Amino acid sequence: xxxxxxxxxxxxxxxxxxxxxxxxxxxxxxxxxxxxxxxxxxxxxxxxxxxxxxxxxxxxxxxxxxxxxxxxxxxxxxxxxxxxxxxxxxxxxxxxxxxxxxxxxxxxxxxxxxxxxxxxxxxxxxxxxxxxxxxxxxxxxxxxxxxxxxxxxxxxxxxxxxxxxxxxxxxxxxxxxxxxxxxxxxxxxxxxxxxxxxxxxxxxxxxxxxxxxxxxxxxxxxxxxxxxxxxxxxxxxxxxxxxxxxxxxxxxxxxxxxxxxxxxxxxxxxxxx
Numbered sequence: 442x443x444x445x446x447x448x449x450x451x452x453x454x455x456x457x458x459x460x461x462x463x464x465x466x467x468x469x470x471x472x473x474x475x476x477x478x479x480x481x482x483x484x485x486x487x488x489x490x491x492x493x494x495x496x497x498x499x500x501x502x503x504x505x506x507x508x509x510x511x512x513x514x515x516x517x518x519x520x521x522x523x524x525x526x527x528x529x530x531x532x533x534x535x536x537x538x539x540x541x542x543x544x545x546x547x548x549x550x551x552x553x554x555x556x557x558x559x560x561x562x563x564x565x566x567x568x569x570x571x572x573x574x575x576x577x578x579x580x581x582x583x584x585x586x587x588x589x590x591x592x593x594x595x596x597x598x599x600x601x602x603x604x605x606x607x608x609x610x611x612x613x614x615x616x617x618x619x620x621x622x623x624x625x626x627x628x629x630x631x632x633x634x635x636x637x638x639x640x641x642x643x644x645x646x647x648x649x650x651x652x653x654x655x656x657x658x659x660x661x662x663x664x665x666x667x668x669x670x671x672x673x674x675x676x677x678x679x680x681x682x683x684x685x686x687x688x689x690x691x692x693x694x695x696x697x698x699x700x701x702x703x704x705x706x707x708x709x710x711x712x713x714x
Contacts, residue, residue: 444535444563445588445611448487449646449667458663458703460485461648462696463539463672464679465492466525467517468508473685475528480693481675482534485700489529490566490672493522493540504673507680519548523560530561537590537611539566545578554581564588564611572608579608590614593639595631606643612668613639615649633665659702669703671695 442450452459462481466474474491482489494509494517501509522538530536538557545553545565557565564587570578572591582589588611593602595616606613617632632649639647648668653659655674662669675692682688 443588443611448535452487458666459487459668460700460703461488461668461670462486462675463490464675465494465509465512466522467494467512467515469679469685471521475525476689477692478529479532480689481696482529482532484693484696486696488535490537490539491525493538493544495541495544504676508676523556526562527560535563537564537566538562542567542570550577550581554585554587558585558587564590566590568592572604575608592616595635602639603642609645612646612648615639615647617649617652636666656698656702659699660705660707663703664707671699
């Protein structure tokens with residue numbers, strides 16, 4: 442069993458959803474990102490995503506774009522991403538890298554799989570890589586015991602969902618709405634229906650992202666999904682903090698609050714069966 446699968450199994454055994462927290466490497470600095478991501482892990486996240494800063498982030502909203510732009514301006518490299526993965530994995534929490542495909546392709550698919558595994562990484566989320574073009578990555582990931590995670594969206598057809606989930610490992614990332622990342626006042630009302638459609642195609646856990654910002658929303662999504670993904674809300678805490686230490690304190694507090702939320706499971710928000 443992979444670390445990702447184990448995290449979801451533990452959460453299910455406790456009758457709750459898993460909490461997945463995202464932060465980009467290199468923001469507000471490489472050490473600052475390591476401290477913040479480690480704090481999220483220690484405060485209750487079951488899985489941590491580390492974003493690889495990229496100059497053309499098609500899926501990222503304004504908050505994450507600002508953070509990744511600053512990370513790139515500060516000289517963040519893939520080596521820094523891997524160093525961040527290694528530090529967070531040392532807490533015992535599974536770590537994935539979330540990245541657009543071009544940096545991996547440029548780095549070398551086999552080399553990236555090797556170095557990610559050597560750093561203690563558990564998998565890779567690739568929002569712009571389609572299953573049809575993922576053969577080299579799927580082969581490299583399997584050889585290193587890494588989970589390949591792909592995204593489904595409300596617009597995905599049943600056939601498309603079946604194809605995407607057949608290529609996934611660890612869990613399926615369900616985007617709760619169309620558009621870029623960012624917190625929302627309400628979670629997309631298509632999310633519960635999308636989760637049900639994904640469950641018709643696979644037995645893998647389904648985690649919902651794009652929009653969750655607080656404990657109440659985490660409880661809402663936990664009512665119908667196996668995992669709750671939070672990114673922009675964490676990044677916003679770092680952007681608003683007067684210094685790195687305050688930012689780490691802020692993300693730790695949010696992680697603890699969200700961890701409480703995924704245990705509450707507002708089942709009125711969707712059908713978990």
